[in-house]
Amino acid sequence: AKARGRNRLSFFEPAIQDALMRRSRLEADLRAAVTREEFTLYYQPQVDHTGTLVGAEVLVRWNHPHAGLVPPGEFIPLAEETSLIGPIGRQVLEQACSRIAHWNSLGLGQSLTIAVNVSAVQFRDPTFVTQVLDLLSRHGIDPSRLKLELTESLILDDVQGSIVTMNRLKAEGVGFSMDDFGTGYSSLSYLKRLPLDQLKIDRSFVEDVTTDPNDAVIVRTIIAMSRSLGLDVLAEGVERPEQRAFLVANGCQVFQGYLFSPPVDTSTFEAMLTGRIGF
Ligand code: C2E
Ligand code: CA
Ligand code: CA
Ligand code: CA
Numbered sequence: 001a002k003a004r005g006r007n008r009l010s011f012f013e014p015a016i017q018d019a020l021m022r023r024s025r026l027e028a029d030l031r032a033a034v035t036r037e038e039f040t041l042y043y044q045p046q047v048d049h050t051g052t053l054v055g056a057e058v059l060v061r062w063n064h065p066h067a068g069l070v071p072p073g074e075f076i077p078l079a080e081e082t083s084l085i086g087p088i089g090r091q092v093l094e095q096a097c098s099r100i101a102h103w104n105s106l107g108l109g110q111s112l113t114i115a116v117n118v119s120a121v122q123f124r125d126p127t128f129v130t131q132v133l134d135l136l137s138r139h140g141i142d143p144s145r146l147k148l149e150l151t152e153s154l155i156l157d158d159v160q161g162s163i164v165t166m167n168r169l170k171a172e173g174v175g176f177s178m179d180d181f182g183t184g185y186s187s188l189s190y191l192k193r194l195p196l197d198q199l200k201i202d203r204s205f206v207e208d209v210t211t212d213p214n215d216a217v218i219v220r221t222i223i224a225m226s227r228s229l230g231l232d233v234l235a236e237g238v239e240r241p242e243q244r245a246f247l248v249a250n251g252c253q254v255f256q257g258y259l260f261s262p263p264v265d266t267s268t269f270e271a272m273l274t275g276r277i278g279f
Contacts, residue, residue, distance in 0.1 A: 048254055
């Protein structure tokens with residue numbers, strides 16, 4: 001009865017009604033954005049301990065006709081709820097692959113790994129594996145150039161199903177990174193069973209790694225864990241030299257964060273690839 005009362009209230013509460021209208025407008029806009037292909041990709045450099053560019057993470061932005069560039073935090077959650085994430089994710093992969101192919105044709109960044117975020121709904125689509133493999137072959141891209149970022153919660157939701165899907169792509173050379181690592185409930189026992197290549201230490205642990213002893217222990221443990229599992233380890237959200245120093249001293253190999261570069265648009269990233277701009 002209480003729940004129903006609350007529902008009924010929502011029809012009369014102007015603030016809630018406003019929020020609902022904003023949401024349905026956003027959803028209609030997002031649907032149109034999919035049709036008009038209004039998504040654009042940013043690239044955030046990933047560097048090793050010598051400062052060499054080794055890869056990039058693809059981060060989507062919505063180029064809204066009136067609002068300008070909308071960050072993913074403002075539309076990905078809605079896209080996931082409405083299953084618009086399927087077509088959006090496909091457009092992201094398509095754009096990323098055609099960029100990689102373009103760079104290949106120019107002889108640029110051929111040793112870089114390009115990481116793409118994958119949502120649960122997208123990953124569970126029975127056609128996901130063939131979508132990815134078709135794209136790679138259509139663009140003539142070596143599958144090992146692509147790394148897919150999955151979250152712990154996505155994997156934990158269906159560990160066996162995830163392993164099957166990952167193995168099919170892995171067999172062709174596609175890599176996998178576990179995103180936001182440490183924020184979920186991973187245990188060593190199932191980590192061992194997953195065909196992962198990399199753990200990505202969540203930004204929230206990197207943030208205070210030099211001042212909060214708990215975070216320092218967590219980060220050291222993740223690095224040690226990745227080593228014993230034979231995985232690469234990347235730290236995200238590296239903003240200050242002392243964070244990098246701590247990470248290097250403790251054996252982390254790859255870094256991503258504002259210290260090196262924010263996510264940049266295609267032409268800026270291409271200038272980095274040609275060496276016209278450094279970090
Ligand atoms: P994420 O995968 O954890 O991506 C990293 C986010 O951290 C990015 O935010 C990036 O701009 C931000 N970041 C990078 N370096 C730093 C730093 O040094 N300090 C701080 N404070 N932040 C940093 P962004 O681009 O707003 O993306 C937010 C989230 O949206 C991503 O989090 C990811 O979960 C999601 N997302 C982005 N692109 C896609 C996509 O193509 N598909 C899907 N499914 N999700 C995406
Ligand atoms: Ca990510
Ligand atoms: Ca992350
Ligand atoms: Ca903290």
